[in-house]
Amino acid sequence: GENVEQHPSTLSVQEGDSAVIKCTYSDSASNYFPWYKQELGKRPQLIIDIRSNVGEKKDQRIAVTLNKTAKHFSLHITETQPEDSAVYFCAASRSNDYKLSFGAGTTVTVRA
């Protein structure tokens, strides 16, 4: 099955700086890569996603890049704010079953 690795496990940044989280996947058939933000005790919330036919996608302060050849994708958050503090998960799925395989998560702390 799909194996998604995520790094780093924790990330502390100064407010206003950028945060980058990286994920790799093993299944070359994976074609959908969402990123979720989860606050303690809450549901995961989709913040951005990218499909395999696109190399980069941006939504305001959040961007995701995908390198299909290397099987890795990254989340970039610019101008971080305290409310960006949360656990972020990357995931991957294939179009034949849409099962999501999650990375281990990154705890992001934005220092004011």
Add this chain to the structure above:
Amino acid sequence: GAVVSQHPSWVICKSGTSVKIECRSLDFQATTMFWYRQFPKQSLMLMATSNEGSKATYEQGVEKDKFLINHASLTLSTLTVTSAHPEDSSFYICSASPGAEEQYFGPGTRLTVT
């Protein structure tokens, strides 16, 4: 749009009893629903996939006789934890899909077995 609810939001039960958790898609029809389990400070682990009107597909290592899943309609799936034990205490989260890659997550159910 794309709202998914779960009930109950938290439940405490005694060891050996069964607990049913409901997952509903409120404003769309979910051809597929997924059930996840999340232990503290860990990631989401897929337990099973359910399609309306058919038997659920369980991930390796998940006991189908212990975690009973029923997807009776296009808006409702239930997970029953049978003969619950303390090690079943976890955060159970469902998600619903209208048929494409997107999954919309429920708010989760915190199960504590004493």
